Amino acid sequence: MKTLIVEDERLAADRLTEMLTRYDPSCQIVGTTDSVEDTVRWLLQNGAPDLLLMDIHLADGLCFNIFKHVQVPSPVIFTTAYDKYAIQAFEVHSIAYLLKPIAYAGLVQAMHKLQALNQQFAYWHPQQIRQLTDALLNQPKNYKSRFLVKFGDHLQYKILADIAYFYAEGKTVYLVCNDAKRFVVDHTVEELEDLLDPTLFYRLNRKIMAQITAVKDVKIMHNSRYRVHLKPLTEEEVYVSRDRVPAFKVWLDG
Numbered sequence: 001m002k003t004l005i006v007e008d009e010r011l012a013a014d015r016l017t018e019m020l021t022r023y024d025p026s027c028q029i030v031g032t033t034d035s036v037e038d039t040v041r042w043l044l045q046n047g048a049p050d051l052l053l054m055d056i057h058l059a060d061g062l063c064f065n066i067f068k069h070v071q072v073p074s075p076v077i078f079t080t081a082y083d084k085y086a087i088q089a090f091e092v093h094s095i096a097y098l099l100k101p102i103a104y105a106g107l108v109q110a111m112h113k114l115q116a117l118n119q120q121f122a123y124w125h126p127q128q129i130r131q132l133t134d135a136l137l138n139q140p141k142n143y144k145s146r147f148l149v150k151f152g153d154h155l156q157y158k159i160l161a162d163i164a165y166f167y168a169e170g171k172t173v174y175l176v177c178n179d180a181k182r183f184v185v186d187h188t189v190e191e192l193e194d195l196l197d198p199t200l201f202y203r204l205n206r207k208i209m210a211q212i213t214a215v216k217d218v219k220i221m222h223n224s225r226y227r228v229h230l231k232p233l234t235e236e237e238v239y240v241s242r243d244r245v246p247a248f249k250v251w252l253d254g
Contacts, residue, residue, distance in 0.1 A: 006054040008034040035059040048074045056080040062190045143197040149183035164214035168207045180232035
């Protein structure tokens with residue numbers, strides 16, 4: 001079984017490799033990646049493996065962002081130190097959701113489940129599998145329509161039409177309104193990427209997630225990056241990460 005390990009902690013990746021080969025000596029680890037960007041690049045270059053062992057928190061964001069950039073038909077065993085992402089995990093081809101530190105018995109149970117499912121689906125017609133997958137992936141998702149913010153000793157809510165963009169400053173994330181007022185929100189940029197409608201908001205880079213109406217101008221730079229002029233103005237120049245440029249152009253075009 002060809003397996004890709006997606007894990008940003010080297011000791012954890014080595015531990016998973018050891019447990020997999022102990023379970024099945026013929027298991028082939030075809031690669032190890034540690035970020036969303038590296039994993040997307042690996043999958044585009046090498047195609048889908050038989051199995052992915054995937055940590056949820058990666059060096060540059062949540063692993064769920066991988067599925068927004070590339071189709072991944074492979075079964076996935078998720079590993080994480082947190083239990084709050086279980087529902088998101090099962091929106092993709094999840095076999096199991098293992099909490100760290102990973103116990104060998106838990107991995108064995110997940111692999112047994114994978115074998116049982118492989119045997120069961122071996123009797124299915126490919127068209128039936130496609131219909132089931134499409135039905136699961138096309139279920140309507142409820143996105144946030146407003147955000148609660150604190151203003152002095154008052155609480156207010158801001159609807160999406162009021163919001164220009166979100167940006168991170170250290171560990172603090174701010175909501176910036178069209179009138180340039182900003183408020184602290186209790187979400188990371190990674191969480192916002194899953195909470196907001198992707199047709200309206202796009203994550204330009206690690207720090208900024210902007211609404212389409214806030215994009216005033218885009219300049220193509222000589223190094224294949226894009227510089228984005230947002231309104232209201234940002235204190236620093238905003239660039240679209242090079243790996244996000246193709247998807248950004250699709251988003252702009254609607």
